[in-house]
Amino acid sequence: xxxxxxxxxxxxxxxxxxxxxxxxxxxxxxxxxxxxxxxxxxxxxxxxxxxxxxxxxxxxxxxxxxxxxxxxxxxxxxxxxxxxxxxxxxxxxxxxxx
Numbered sequence: 038x039x040x041x042x043x044x045x046x047x048x049x050x051x052x053x054x055x056x057x058x059x060x061x062x063x064x065x066x067x068x069x070x071x072x073x074x075x076x077x078x079x080x081x082x083x084x085x086x087x088x089x090x091x092x093x094x095x096x097x098x099x100x101x102x103x104x105x106x107x108x109x110x111x112x113x114x115x116x117x118x119x120x121x122x123x124x125x126x127x128x129x130x131x132x133x134x135x
Contacts, residue, residue: 104132107132111125111128
């Protein structure tokens with residue numbers, strides 16, 4: 038009886054290993070076939086030219102009056118304590134370089 042159990046156990050191990058290998062090979066082949074089908078579909082798909090768009094218009098340049106008004110607002114915020122001197126300088130530089 039122990040001999041029969043050993044034979045049955047060995048057969049189960051061999052069959053399980055064969056099944057696992059077979060499944061792995063099947064999945065790998067299916068993946069390759071899908072890749073090939075995707076490549077063929079991409080080659081057969083009509084090639085459309087990407088539409089050409091005009092570049093966006095340049096940002097409007099702020100006039101001197103607008104910049105002066107913004108600087109006056111910044112000065113008022115700094116004077117009221119809302120902005121620190123450093124924050125004021127950073128914002129002022131942004132306005133002046135824009």
